[in-house]
Amino acid sequence: MAEAWWAVARSEEVTSAKPINVDIGNQPVVLWRDAQGIVRALEDRCPHRRTPLSLGCVLGNGMIQCGYHGWTYDGATGHLKDIPNLKSDVKFPPVYRAIPFAVSETGGFVRVCLDANAPAPLPAAVTLPLCGTVNVALDHEHYIAALFDDPSAVIGIRGVRFTPYLLAELAEHEGKLVLERSCQWAGLHWPSPFSSDFPITLRISTDPVTGECDLLLRDDGFHPLLSATLAPVPAARGVTQIRWRAKLSDNRPGMRAKLLGAGPPFFVRSNIDGAALRVLKPSASIHAATLRNEIAARTAAASAA
Amino acid sequence: MLDVKDAISADDYVDPITADPREFAAKVNAWVPHDIVLKDAWFPLAHSFAVTDKPVRRAIYSQPFFLWREGGTAVAAEFHPADADKPTKSHYSDDAARYPVIEKYGYVWCWFGDPANAAPEHIPSIPYLPEDGGLPLHMLGTVRFDCTAPLSLENLIDLTHADFLHADVVGDEKMDKETVEVFHDSETITMVRTCVNKSVAPIMKIFGGVKVDVQQVRQVIRIYLRSHAAIAYGRFSPGDNVQLFHPCVPETRDRTRLDYAINTTNVKKTNLFRYMMPKASYKVSRQDSYMTSPQSPRYMNPEKRKDLHSPLDEAGQKYRVLMLALAERQAQGDFAYRDNVSADCSQIIGYDGK
Numbered sequence: 002m003a004e005a006w007w008a009v010a011r012s013e014e015v016t017s018a019k020p021i022n023v024d025i026g027n028q029p030v031v032l033w034r035d036a037q038g039i040v041r042a043l044e045d046r047c048p049h050r051r052t053p054l055s056l057g058c059v060l061g062n063g064m065i066q067c068g069y070h071g072w073t074y075d076g077a078t079g080h081l082k083d084i085p086n087l088k089s090d091v092k093f094p095p096v097y098r099a100i101p102f103a104v105s106e107t108g109g110f111v112r113v114c115l116d117a118n119a120p121a122p123l124p125a126a127v128t129l130p131l132c133g134t135v136n137v138a139l140d141h142e143h144y145i146a147a148l149f150d151d152p153s154a155v156i157g158i159r160g161v162r163f164t165p166y167l168l169a170e171l172a173e174h175e176g177k178l179v180l181e182r183s184c185q186w187a188g189l190h191w192p193s194p195f196s197s198d199f200p201i202t203l204r205i206s207t208d209p210v211t212g213e214c215d216l217l218l219r220d221d222g223f224h225p226l227l228s229a230t231l232a233p234v235p236a237a238r239g240v241t242q243i244r245w246r247a248k249l250s251d252n253r254p255g256m257r258a259k260l261l262g263a264g265p266p267f268f269v270r271s272n273i274d275g276a277a278l279r280v281l282k283p284s285a286s287i288h289a290a291t292l293r294n295e296i297a298a299r300t301a302a303a304s305a306a
Numbered sequence: 307m308l309d310v311k312d313a314i315s316a317d318d319y320v321d322p323i324t325a326d327p328r329e330f331a332a333k334v335n336a337w338v339p340h341d342i343v344l345k346d347a348w349f350p351l352a353h354s355f356a357v358t359d360k361p362v363r364r365a366i367y368s369q370p371f372f373l374w375r376e377g378g379t380a381v382a383a384e385f386h387p388a389d390a391d392k393p394t395k396s397h398y399s400d401d402a403a404r405y406p407v408i409e410k411y412g413y414v415w416c417w418f419g420d421p422a423n424a425a426p427e428h429i430p431s432i433p434y435l436p437e438d439g440g441l442p443l444h445m446l447g448t449v450r451f452d453c454t455a456p457l458s459l460e461n462l463i464d465l466t467h468a469d470f471l472h473a474d475v476v477g478d479e480k481m482d483k484e485t486v487e488v489f490h491d492s493e494t495i496t497m498v499r500t501c502v503n504k505s506v507a508p509i510m511k512i513f514g515g516v517k518v519d520v521q522q523v524r525q526v527i528r529i530y531l532r533s534h535a536a537i538a539y540g541r542f543s544p545g546d547n548v549q550l551f552h553p554c555v556p557e558t559r560d561r562t563r564l565d566y567a568i569n570t571t572n573v574k575k576t577n578l579f580r581y582m583m584p585k586a587s588y589k590v591s592r593q594d595s596y597m598t599s600p601q602s603p604r605y606m607n608p609e610k611r612k613d614l615h616s617p618l619d620e621a622g623q624k625y626r627v628l629m630l631a632l633a634e635r636q637a638q639g640d641f642a643y644r645d646n647v648s649a650d651c652s653q654i655i656g657y658d659g660k
Contacts, residue, residue, distance in 0.1 A: 165450075165452040165561075165599075166450055166452065166557070166561055166563075167368075167557065167558045167560070167561050168363065168365045168368070168370070168557065168558075169365060169368040169370070169558065170368050170558035170559055170560060170561070172368060174393075193450070194449060194450045194591065194592065194595065195447065195448060195449055195450070195588055195591075196448065196450070197352075197353075197356055197448040197565070198356070198362055198363070221361075221362075221363065222386075222388055223386045223388045223389045224388075282452075282599060282600055282603060283603050284452065284560050284602065284603055285560070287560075287603055287606050287607075288606070
């Protein structure tokens with residue numbers, strides 16, 4: 002978890018008007034934009050009296066000020082810069098600091114790495130225009146497993162029905178966990194268990210550590226219809242925070258594909274049906290842990306070499 | 307041109323069924339069908355009618371197969387012609403990313419394995435399907451199972467399940483006597499079930515014009531192990547014979563595609579059974595799936611607890627051991643066919659051409 006880059010916010014959510022609080026597991030993080038518009042991330046805890054910095058404010062110079070006693074921190078280093086009531090220019094020793102985290106903003110996501118010295122991730126080629134944020138009362142591991150086993154448990158695509166049938170089971174491709182599921186257009190049709198062919202598929206490519214997924218809906222002519230990125234992040238109390246972005250392709254052959262644009266084409270469920278989830282058969286997800294371990298072992302071996 | 311490789315000589319072969327009984331039992335209980343991926347086999351990936359000029363997509367163990375026709379001839383490739391982002395080609399296709407293809411029995415068969423080993427002699431014998439296809443469309447269909455293919459076939463070869471799961475279609479367990487015989491070679495397993503005075507299959511009573519309450523039944527299930535394809539041949543007296551081809555294509559290790567053919571051309575055209583029997587697959591497959599779908603995840607990983615067995619499970623047990631033996635041979639680099647799957651099996655299954 003420490004070395005991963007977690008998409009903890011959408012770019013739109015982070016402003017210089019007010020800091021926000023996010024979690025990476027049990028680590029609270031405060032985010033804001035400084036005077037240059039750069040996103041900063043510190044532990045969401047004032048080292049003075051442990052109050053959340055996110056309850057404070059962003060000053061005109063881009064520093065964050067605790068709302069309790071006004072202690073003021075530089076976002077890049079976390080160093081304490083001011084204690085207003087001292088009314089002096091005293092310099093504070095280096096130990097007076099909040100823990101800073103590495104930040105990268107690309108593709109419309111703000112990503113944070115708990116290791117401040119981590120190398121920045123590769124920049125994204127595009128920023129998908131549709132977006133949203135959802136909090137789900139399901140832990141990160143089970144959330145991703147549900148996405149693998151039945152996407153309809155956690156997401157929806159306008160006019161698309163996910164079938165139980167796979168064209169490619171979960172396997173590693175270039176360091177990602179990838180599967181491809183057959184889909185149908187919603188409405189009256191021959192039942193999926195008796196269908197010879199399906200008109201569309203959903204490819205899910207998942208980061209083995211963060212669970213960040215690239216979704217690609219395409220038709221049987223291999224035309225991309227919808228692209229989406231789903232970024233689930235483990236938060237406090239077993240909650241998973243999901244930020245997502247999506248984009249409809251401009252060229253979508255066929256009436257059903259065109260109707261994807263008749264309303265919001267993609268959504269992430271905020272409420273998960275516990276009764277349905279309980280009986281959801283683990284299948285596509287069942288080897289996910291093994292695959293993750295294999296990738297992690299290989300990555301560790303490569304690092305050691 | 308049977309492909310017999312010399313990686314391991316034929317003399318080295320030990321029948322896994324007749325070897326050490328304790329080893330046999332150990333293998334039966336080491337059954338993790340999810341881990342079995344057999345190669346060098348033909349798979350019937352599509353009914354012939356389903357392959358047209360427009361590519362259709364199929365899969366074997368997640369390996370993509372795109373099928374279409376060029377000048378009327380079926381071809382299969384690893385990539386969709388419109389896929390601009392072609393990933394690296396696998397070793398299952400030739401330099402042009404094409405797979406070996408044969409059209410026979412009304413199916414387009416594709417080779418999964420080393421293309422150099424593809425040979426028409428490895429296509430299974432299906433005596434009651436016309437070699438050049440042409441069965442009416444109402445005798446063909448597709449059903450799917452979200453379970454691993456070997457479990458679908460283990461389910462099929464254990465016909466005692468039908469008396470309970472499919473009683474409303476094929477009749478219940480009431481009968482005077484039942485015998486099960488099992489035959490095998492290295493590439494096939496054949497189960498013959500003989501029932502004396504068995505309660506009549508409701509589908510035959512309702513649609514087939516069978517008026518009596520009991521019938522004599524001889525059912526044969528023959529599985530071509532590598533191809534995961536089964537033929538199910540039933541003789542019913544009184545009643546019409548049932549001629550089913552039941553190929554379980556492992557689209558992934560946990561999903562099975564079944565493009566079936568039920569040849570009812572032996573039934574009078576005025577008899578509704580001729581038209582209804584092929585449709586029974588829709589009902590029967592959902593009944594099977596009701597059990598095999600939740601069953602499948604429980605066979606994905608090795609378990610310390612052993613399955614319990616009855617004497618009626620002989621065929622299923624042997625199927626497990628033969629599949630594991632094939633997998634072990636392939637793991638050692640032996641992909642040769644030691645027995646000829648294309649030899650006419652009419653006599654073995656008791657098919658007399660009627």
